[in-house]
Amino acid sequence: MDKFILADTTAIELLAGAGLSSMTTVCKDWAEAATLMPKLTPENLSSVQVQTGEGLTVGNYTDLVLHPGSWEVKEDGIHITISLREKTDIEKRLENVEAGQQTQDGAIADMGEVVGKLAEGGTV
Template identity: 70%
Template sequence: MNKEKMILNDGTTINLETGSSLTELTTVFTDWTAAASIMPKLTEENLSKVEVQNGEGLNRGNYTDLVLQPGSWKEKADGLYITISLREKTEIEKRLDAVESGQQTQDGAISDLGETVGKMAEGSVQ
């Protein structure tokens, strides 16, 4: 039987044992070393676009702007079971991201303007 998959923005594929909801995505690793090769990829950038496929490889859901929440883990005889918990960003979080992005643009423009004014004061720009 084929397993469901979660595909992150960078193309990383995580095989899922269970995927009943975004808050309960369980995957199995042979040990902590194997988990350490995948779990650090659950970054804000990689969670900005996520696809979940069913066992036949058909799209079960596309998600954007996900946030990693505390999950759980359990060691069993057949492997390390890690339950990943995700949620969609709230409207407030999305607005804050937009404000921060706009602030970076504004900071860059102010810096450029400051350089130009400085050059004008030195007489190098007419």
């Protein structure tokens, strides 16, 4: 059985995969599904691997985005279809801009504290 391995090393067993946009796993019950699905975080989707049942890596992916999937209850368990896609260049650029803005906001706040202390007659 193929495996989808998340950044935190969580391995999700897959039925015959059709690609990132349609990967199906089977959970024995809702409790198992409830422990699996929260692991599909942006952090865990930042670097993933797909391996064959023999352990051969057939895909390495970075910066994936989770899309709405689907589920179906069958006799052998709950079939959950996970749908992923790679982030677009625009999404990656926006994340970089936001990260840079946070750094800049922190520097401005630090500078404001220094100016405030100097204005009160203090020293730095």
